[in-house]
Amino acid sequence: MGFLTLITFIPVVGMIIVLLLPKKNLNAIRWVSAAATFIPFVLASYLWTQFNYNLGGINNESTFQFVEHARWIPAFGIEYFMGADGLSFPMIWLTTLLSFICIFASWNIDKAQKGYFALFLLLETGMIGVFGALDFFLFYVFWEVMLLPMYFLIGIWGGPRREYAAIKFFLYTLFGSVLMLLAMLALYFNTTDPVTGAHTFNMLHMMDQSNHSDWLKILDVRYLIYIALFIGFAIKIPMFPFHTWLPDAHVEAPTAISVILAGILLKMGTYGILRISYPILPDIAASTSWYMAVFGMINILYGAFVAMAQKDFKKMVAYSSISHMGFVLLGMSVFTSAGIIGAVFQMFSHGTITAMLFLMVGVIYDRAHHRDIEGFGGLGLKMPVYTGISSVALFAALGLPGMSGFVAEIMVFIGAFPVYRTITIISAIGIIITAAYILWTLQRVFLGKLNPKYENIPEINGREIFTMAPLAVMTILFGIWPIPILNLMKTSLNYLIQIIP
Amino acid sequence: MDNVSSIKFFIPELFLTVAVIAVIIAGLINKNKNKFLIPGMSVAALLGTVILSFTQYEMGMNSLFFNMTVLDPMSVFFKILVAAATIWIVLFSLQQHMKVEYYILLLITNLGMFLMASANDLLMILVSLEVVGLSSYVLAGYYKNNMKSSEASLKYVLYGAASTGIMAYGMSILYGLTGETNLAAIQQQLLTQQPYNLTVFISIILIFAGFGYKIAMVPFHFWVPDVYEGAPTPITAFFSVAPKAAGLALLIRFMTTVVGHQLAPGAAEWLQNMDISAPLLIAILSVLTMTLGNTIALQQKNVKRMMAYSSIAHAGYLLMAFVVFNKEGYAAIMLYLVFYLLMNFGAFFIIHMVAQKLGSEDIETFYGLGYRAPFAAVSMAIFMFSLTGLPPLAGFIGKFYLFAAIINGHWYWLAVAGVLNSVISLYYYAGVARAMFLVKTETKDAVSFQTFDKILIATLVIPTLVFGIYWTPILELTMRSIKLFAGN
Numbered sequence: 001m002g003f004l005t006l007i008t009f010i011p012v013v014g015m016i017i018v019l020l021l022p023k024k025n026l027n028a029i030r031w032v033s034a035a036a037t038f039i040p041f042v043l044a045s046y047l048w049t050q051f052n053y054n055l056g057g058i059n060n061e062s063t064f065q066f067v068e069h070a071r072w073i074p075a076f077g078i079e080y081f082m083g084a085d086g087l088s089f090p091m092i093w094l095t096t097l098l099s100f101i102c103i104f105a106s107w108n109i110d111k112a113q114k115g116y117f118a119l120f121l122l123l124e125t126g127m128i129g130v131f132g133a134l135d136f137f138l139f140y141v142f143w144e145v146m147l148l149p150m151y152f153l154i155g156i157w158g159g160p161r162r163e164y165a166a167i168k169f170f171l172y173t174l175f176g177s178v179l180m181l182l183a184m185l186a187l188y189f190n191t192t193d194p195v196t197g198a199h200t201f202n203m204l205h206m207m208d209q210s211n212h213s214d215w216l217k218i219l220d221v222r223y224l225i226y227i228a229l230f231i232g233f234a235i236k237i238p239m240f241p242f243h244t245w246l247p248d249a250h251v252e253a254p255t256a257i258s259v260i261l262a263g264i265l266l267k268m269g270t271y272g273i274l275r276i277s278y279p280i281l282p283d284i285a286a287s288t289s290w291y292m293a294v295f296g297m298i299n300i301l302y303g304a305f306v307a308m309a310q311k312d313f314k315k316m317v318a319y320s321s322i323s324h325m326g327f328v329l330l331g332m333s334v335f336t337s338a339g340i341i342g343a344v345f346q347m348f349s350h351g352t353i354t355a356m357l358f359l360m361v362g363v364i365y366d367r368a369h370h371r372d373i374e375g376f377g378g379l380g381l382k383m384p385v386y387t388g389i390s391s392v393a394l395f396a397a398l399g400l401p402g403m404s405g406f407v408a409e410i411m412v413f414i415g416a417f418p419v420y421r422t423i424t425i426i427s428a429i430g431i432i433i434t435a436a437y438i439l440w441t442l443q444r445v446f447l448g449k450l451n452p453k454y455e456n457i458p459e460i461n462g463r464e465i466f467t468m469a470p471l472a473v474m475t476i477l478f479g480i481w482p483i484p485i486l487n488l489m490k491t492s493l494n495y496l497i498q499i500i501p
Numbered sequence: 502m503d504n505v506s507s508i509k510f511f512i513p514e515l516f517l518t519v520a521v522i523a524v525i526i527a528g529l530i531n532k533n534k535n536k537f538l539i540p541g542m543s544v545a546a547l548l549g550t551v552i553l554s555f556t557q558y559e560m561g562m563n564s565l566f567f568n569m570t571v572l573d574p575m576s577v578f579f580k581i582l583v584a585a586a587t588i589w590i591v592l593f594s595l596q597q598h599m600k601v602e603y604y605i606l607l608l609i610t611n612l613g614m615f616l617m618a619s620a621n622d623l624l625m626i627l628v629s630l631e632v633v634g635l636s637s638y639v640l641a642g643y644y645k646n647n648m649k650s651s652e653a654s655l656k657y658v659l660y661g662a663a664s665t666g667i668m669a670y671g672m673s674i675l676y677g678l679t680g681e682t683n684l685a686a687i688q689q690q691l692l693t694q695q696p697y698n699l700t701v702f703i704s705i706i707l708i709f710a711g712f713g714y715k716i717a718m719v720p721f722h723f724w725v726p727d728v729y730e731g732a733p734t735p736i737t738a739f740f741s742v743a744p745k746a747a748g749l750a751l752l753i754r755f756m757t758t759v760v761g762h763q764l765a766p767g768a769a770e771w772l773q774n775m776d777i778s779a780p781l782l783i784a785i786l787s788v789l790t791m792t793l794g795n796t797i798a799l800q801q802k803n804v805k806r807m808m809a810y811s812s813i814a815h816a817g818y819l820l821m822a823f824v825v826f827n828k829e830g831y832a833a834i835m836l837y838l839v840f841y842l843l844m845n846f847g848a849f850f851i852i853h854m855v856a857q858k859l860g861s862e863d864i865e866t867f868y869g870l871g872y873r874a875p876f877a878a879v880s881m882a883i884f885m886f887s888l889t890g891l892p893p894l895a896g897f898i899g900k901f902y903l904f905a906a907i908i909n910g911h912w913y914w915l916a917v918a919g920v921l922n923s924v925i926s927l928y929y930y931a932g933v934a935r936a937m938f939l940v941k942t943e944t945k946d947a948v949s950f951q952t953f954d955k956i957l958i959a960t961l962v963i964p965t966l967v968f969g970i971y972w973t974p975i976l977e978l979t980m981r982s983i984k985l986f987a988g989n
Binding site: 076141155156166170171174181182185188189 | 886891893897904908916920921924927928931939940972973976977
């Protein structure tokens, strides 16, 4: 059994143990969950030390790392096929890290803890599986496995409008994934395994254009398949106009689940496009890239403007995610080295920054039991440590130089400018709007006169610092010295843009 | 094959017939003294039948009783499926302490379904449909003093009589055109004589009324909600799977012979030359069936009634695979039926258990059930999401193969309609999960179920989970069953 399998399925083992524990034994449940997320994190970190930076992956199995093959349903060409390359490995590592942190952010869940942690662990398996899978069917199964735990996690442990938010999330994502299912089947029946001649779900075989049937070479067919896949992924990103599930889900979800949603789930949309749509249908990707850039621009500006209008702290952060995912879309659309590396680096860095922002909101919500931005003020006086660490998060979101968000965004702009000049210039306005809403929020919440209601508000505690500090350190570290992450993804992404005509 | 030499291919049916007589006699002697004797005998009889049917897998293709029925792996598959379904129903009715007639009727229905699965002649189709129909009417009205049950029975009889009448009329036209009652012979006649298309078309439509009624296809579905709601819940579960499966077996047989199939050159082409092509007609009917089932199910407050509409929707999904007119499609239907049996029985059984304990099948009854009866609620959620078609549950695999069959046949608009229906159906299936887990209630007291019931649920939950991850055995079984069949 390989490392990737272990990383993927240890959380499920943890889930089974949690389910067998007595309901009353809260500490055992928490610590088993912590262990079941910590071991994958340690293993993933170990794999990082073993990672060969010179292997590209993408469409060539011999340059994938930690590859695992197992027979599953041979009669239908379905395999258990996992592997990592520079595109997936940063996301796998980030998933294990955020999951571990989120267990601690969930320490104070006040009801049905057993169910909560069990579902959370199942969710982690789904997430890691999505990033590790190289068989389309396997990918799809993992993709869908995430939906159920997410539905219950939002629906049971969420805020006042949790039922609405949960079913909305569920319906939107299911709508996207059934379209993906059809596209997957259409690809399956028109791809042959070069060795056996049978149909195959192996993504790498699908990427080899010579394995495609004549029907799959028809341009209209390729467009339709690309669009079906794209809608499935765009809902997850979420790309305007498919974004409306996100504010509801984020606002109603408990803190840790918002972190996972924004930190990992949104990235699956862009990951799916890079992993599946681009290499399998590169010509269509090239010819539709302008639209993607425009959608990226809309996401950046629309998300930022709407975020500025928010009165709810968490909703503001939610819309800022939409805005930041726009940078990923813009970077992906240009197929220049800087653009695509910037996009994937933005996926990674936004994963850490937005996680901090949601944790930050969670901390204040636990104390004040509301999230009204206007309802605070002067918290810096009473909670200096919290204010400090929150400032790091907010400045990182703003894209301050020296933080990882800046590196990612500047790379996206440098990459995009030579290709789509106007779009890039308009998108850059988004940076100013972002600065505006973030500084304004910072001012209203932390600066100014102390709201007398919060004279005795307790300072951030050790557990909460433990959840936020590693992310803050990473944001600054990778902001000053992004080479470790860039090295991870460089070879693969440069290889990916070569495939695209 | 003549009657005498057919006997040795007819052993399961004969065994079942003898068992029915034995149960009748045992019921007379026993007089309800031993409550478990009759159900025990019924289960033993059905188990014996299943085992005997399994041995028939190796017998290949045989035409029995002067081509009245056929024995081929496909009929064996359906026989095993319906007999296994009946075993579950008998076990599930144990708590009810039903009278002996109940079990006898179930066994006779079973015999009728065996004949449906192997019928190869218009007369045989009619007779087997009536055997199943007549005993079903009585089973639906089994609770004599319950108004709804009696209403269900009456509606069932009226709709059944009307649709059988229409079907018989269609058959008479077909006979008039071809002079044959055997399906294969009819096909030959249609191919060689090329009768007037419109007449053939009308007769096929009329015959469809009968099949459509059996499998709950729009527009012959009107009986479904009332009968399903009124009948005893185990019987509802039974109706939703077993006769439907047998009806589909008949439909496969009919489609591949009279309506046309790809293996006989010219047959499929003949279909296309009709003014209305049969695949398109079926596609439209299937979209109507699933859309109607799903959209009306959205509005239901009674879970049992909701499941009735859901079963209409599932008939639509099953019908979808007919459009491709090939073995891949039929194999997908058979695979789906196996999984559908598991999840649908599970759902109905839990509704039944909850209604027994809490006195109602309304959605309000399920509020907070996740905290009062965790095992039942979690199982119910699994069945619901499996019915939606979410991986890694068996229902997804079933749907996957249905969609695979039609995508391979390039029926994209139909596939899109099908998956959109799956999304719609999520809303009401998730609604049950919402009621059980998301809604907060005042009453927190635990609802406990008997261990026997829990084990019975486990026999359905575990396969639903396992087949969602590893379904090769079922896949191979269906492939083997469809490899040879008398439709060719």
